[in-house]
Amino acid sequence: MDRYTTEFAFELRTCRWAERAWPPDESASDDHAVVVARQLGTKRRRWDTIVLECDPEALRERAKFGSERLDSDLLHVVRNAPAEWTYYRDCLPHPGYPWRYVREAIHRADDRGILETRKNGNRIEIRRKWPYPDDWVRRIVAIENKPDLDASAARALGSQLEYDVAVGLADEVWVATRRTGDLVERALFEDLPVEAGILALEPETLAAEVAWFPRSLAVDDPGTRILERPDGGRRDGSAARFEYVDPDAKRATRLEIAERAYERGWRSFADTMRPDCRHFELRSRDGLQLEPYCAAKGRSQTAAECAGGCADFEPEPPVWRTRDWPIEGGPGKRCKRLLEDRRRRHRPGLQQ
Ligand code: SF4
Secondary structure (H helix, E strand, O other): OOOOOOHHHHHHHHHHHHHHHOOOOOOOOOOOEEEEEEEEEOOOOEEEEEEEEEOHHHHHHHHOOOOOOOOHHHHHHHHHOOOOOEEHHHHOOOOOOOHHHHHHHHHHHHHOOOEEEEEEOOEEEEEEOOOOOOOOEEEEEEEEEOOOOOHHHHHHHHHHHHHHHHHOOOOEEEEEEEOOOOOOOHHHHOOOOOOOEEEEEEOOOOEEEEEEOOOOOOOOOOEEEEEEOOOOOOOOOOOOEEEEEOHHHHHHHHHHHHHHHHHHOOHHHHHHOOOOEOOEEEEEOOOOOEEEEEOOOOEOOOOOOOOOOOOOOOEOOHHHHOOOOOOOOHHHHHHHHHHHHHHHHOOOOOOO
């Protein structure tokens, strides 16, 4: 029986495949590192899977700033901090918002040990610890997972992907669908923008083939955000509403997305599930990937099922967390730690 019937289970397999096998173009250079995350994007658009193609050396440099993301305020400070002690207002460009927020960011950066600060009279002076490697992310790839890509799924995805193509925030957009043995039906291509790639993935074995290669999107050009589109079918001639997206704003958003992807990865699924439930397990069927498993349901559960409202939820017995369990915090904590260790392994240069 196919074990990856839900979109959630399929999505985790896509993430695992991407971590092992990206890029699917075999002629591509292998001088890159890959960071994979899931369920991230902007407030208007969330992608299922994100693949960051990174410069391996710069990724190690990025690790000096720790495993947590740098938000836009912290990025403003660490990217502009000078090598010599300087009054912060003399070295940081005006942020476009009150300086007091910059001071807060300076203190946060200091607390995290990623910036040096000192007082000179009333003035706060700063000095960088390391240069922030702006170029650690080379490309951002967005993948939508649709294991059962039929005509109506393709139509629904089509408008989301058109939005992505118009904005050009990701370098490439893809649809990953289940490989059935047959080629992906050509008819489905009609409902998807020609710029989007189509990947046929066999979730059991993680064998994949490209049914359609994507086109690279113009991430350095101005983008167009589709705010509203005619919905009266193909004959509806009313105008869509658009908004211009400035290339600088796109660059800043891309870096923020990359920072969040770096922090979160794709194994953070346990953060939104209930590893503190006595039925929660992590199982590895192929010895490579830890997947959530519910002993009460006798199968892999989805993130939506494994929530506070689950009728089968039972808290871990307190004794698991104390005398009789050899690892501090009990099995729920241990599951999270295991996943965190694996995430860390894919972030070269991070301190233990
Ligand atoms: S019983 Fe419910 S809450 Fe507990 S592991 Fe299973 S799905 Fe999650």
